[in-house]
Amino acid sequence: MTTLVFTLLVFGGSFAAGLLGALTGLGGGVVLVPLLTLAFHVDLRYAIGASLISVIATSSGAAAAYVREGYSNVRIGMFLEVATTIGAICGAFLASRIPTRGLAITFGVVLLYSAYLSWERKGHEHVAAVGSPWSARLRLNGSYPHEGGEVSYRVDRIAAGFATMFGAGTLSGLLGIGSGAVKVLAMDKVMRIPFKVSTTTSNFMIGVTAAASAGIYLRRGYINPELAFPVMLGVLAGSLLGARLLVKTRVSLLRAVFTVVILALGVEMIVNGWMGKL
Amino acid sequence: MSEPLVNLPDHIRSEDDRRMETLMGRLLQIGVLVASAFVLLGGILYLREHLGTVVGYGLFKSQPPELRHAKTLLTALAHLRPEAIIQLGVLMLIATPIARVIFAAFAFALERDRLYLVISLVVLGVLVFGLHAS
Numbered sequence: 001m002t003t004l005v006f007t008l009l010v011f012g013g014s015f016a017a018g019l020l021g022a023l024t025g026l027g028g029g030v031v032l033v034p035l036l037t038l039a040f041h042v043d044l045r046y047a048i049g050a051s052l053i054s055v056i057a058t059s060s061g062a063a064a065a066y067v068r069e070g071y072s073n074v075r076i077g078m079f080l081e082v083a084t085t086i087g088a089i090c091g092a093f094l095a096s097r098i099p100t101r102g103l104a105i106t107f108g109v110v111l112l113y114s115a116y117l118s119w120e121r122k123g124h125e126h127v128a129a130v131g132s133p134w135s136a137r138l139r140l141n142g143s144y145p146h147e148g149g150e151v152s153y154r155v156d157r158i159a160a161g162f163a164t165m166f167g168a169g170t171l172s173g174l175l176g177i178g179s180g181a182v183k184v185l186a187m188d189k190v191m192r193i194p195f196k197v198s199t200t201t202s203n204f205m206i207g208v209t210a211a212a213s214a215g216i217y218l219r220r221g222y223i224n225p226e227l228a229f230p231v232m233l234g235v236l237a238g239s240l241l242g243a244r245l246l247v248k249t250r251v252s253l254l255r256a257v258f259t260v261v262i263l264a265l266g267v268e269m270i271v272n273g274w275m276g277k278l
Numbered sequence: 279m280s281e282p283l284v285n286l287p288d289h290i291r292s293e294d295d296r297r298m299e300t301l302m303g304r305l306l307q308i309g310v311l312v313a314s315a316f317v318l319l320g321g322i323l324y325l326r327e328h329l330g331t332v333v334g335y336g337l338f339k340s341q342p343p344e345l346r347h348a349k350t351l352l353t354a355l356a357h358l359r360p361e362a363i364i365q366l367g368v369l370m371l372i373a374t375p376i377a378r379v380i381f382a383a384f385a386f387a388l389e390r391d392r393l394y395l396v397i398s399l400v401v402l403g404v405l406v407f408g409l410h411a412s
Contacts, residue, residue, distance in 0.1 A: 001332065001333060002329070002330055002331065002332060002333070003325060003328040003329065003330075003331050003332075003333050004325055004329055004330075006333045007321075007325060053368055053371060053372075056371050056372060056374065056375060057310055057313070057314070057371055059375070060306040060307070060309060060310045060371070060374040060375060060378075061306070061307060061310045063302065063303040063306040063307065063378075064300075064303035064304055064306065064307045065303075066303070067296075067299045067300050067302070067303035068300070068303075070296055072299060074298065074299055074302075074382060075394060078379075078382060078394060078397050078398055078401060079394075079397055081379075081401045082397060082400055082401055082404070085401055085404040085405060085408070086404055088408070089404065089407065089408050089411065092408075093411075138393070139391070139393065139394070204378075207306075207374065207375035207378070208375040208376075208378065208379060208401065208405070210375070211372050211374075211375040211376055211405060211408070212404055212405050212408040213408060214372045214408075215372060215405075215408045215409035215410070215411070216408055216411055218346060218365075218368070218369075218372070219346050219347070219411075220346075221341035221342075221346050222341075223341065223365075223368060224341060225320065225324070225341075225360075225361040225362075225364035225365050225368065226321075226324055226328075226333075226361065226364070228317070228364060228368055229317055229318075229320065229321035229324065229364050230321070232314070232317055232368075232371070233314060233317060233318060233321070236310070236314065
């Protein structure tokens with residue numbers, strides 16, 4: 001394959017990954033790394049480096065659109081970023097200690113778990129949490145626009161949420177993904193923050209988390225500029241288009257298809273990792 | 279949602295927060311745009327040089343040192359090496375979320391929110407550590 005053909009194909013694949021990631025809300029990183037390694041036979045470390053860069057681009061590029069909706073909570077985000085950034089640095093250090101096979105198997109397990117989460121997730125809003133007394137002390141209480149008024153909310157189980165966020169950061173630094181699914185899980189399920197607030201705040205946090213480990217990847221030489229070029233631009237263009245289409249498209253069928261794709265990729269990553277092919 | 283909604287200080291504060299976030303969102307978008315332009319420029323120059331060559335990313339070899347450190351990257355840039363131009367774009371991209379944290383720290387300082395000024399500075403400290411560690 002010549003450089004031009006390779007670059008165009010990787011751009012197309014990254015565009016599709018970004019588009020599907022935005023439409024389904026699962027992010028492009030989870031399919032991007034398996035795509036690069038399984039279909040294009042890129043070394044897992046290069047794939048992770050390129051994915052990490054595209055994760056930052058998607059997060060920062062979509063920020064303005066998310067802010068306009070008025071759901072994100074900058075204090076919750078900043079507070080939890082303490083956990084995700086420290087986790088990300090631990091993850092990046094772990095990545096150089098774990099053999100490629102181990103990374104591939106871990107990635108596969110994360111894919112299977114993402115598929116499960118996406119299958120299970122339904123449009124739900126829980127009853128407003130009573131909230132931990134620390135919610136007010138840490139100024140995490142907030143409000144979001146709803147049917148012309150404002151709905152206020154409090155935050156629950158802060159320590160457990162903080163710990164889960166550390167785990168999300170570690171996965172992000174280890175595998176070069178945004179781990180948005182785990183971040184939303186920590187805010188929505190553990191801390192009982194309203195779903196819309198969780199997803200938009202998570203988008204902000206993804207970029208900061210990825211930036212914490214990106215420097216380490218760059219210095220180790222894991223970020224290949226020739227590969228980062230089509231991957232970053234492809235994912236960014238795909239996810240921006242996806243965010244536009246999101247308003248008009250019914251995503252339930254798409255999500256079901258995507259779930260099956262993730263499931264298959266997860267199995268393939270585990271099998272390939274187990275047999276030492278990656 | 280059964281909770282009473284009247285909590286005036288919270289509402290006023292969230293207005294301030296929203297204005298700050300809107301500004302931050304714009305800042306990030308501009309950063310991504312500029313970074314993408316550099317990556318695109320470097321990428322096109324790279325393709326022009328390597329049109330017919332055959333690729334292989336199947337084997338991991340660490341990137342050459344001059345592309346991994348800011349100082350030496352500048353020298354490579356001075357020679358207009360396409361890979362260095364892409365890497366500059368990548369560095370700018372990594373800088374966008376960091377700029378967001380710095381911006382938030384300033385905004386919290388203006389709001390006299392000392393707790394969140396400290397939290398922002400802790401996050402910033404971790405990010406700076408990440409840039410220097412390897």
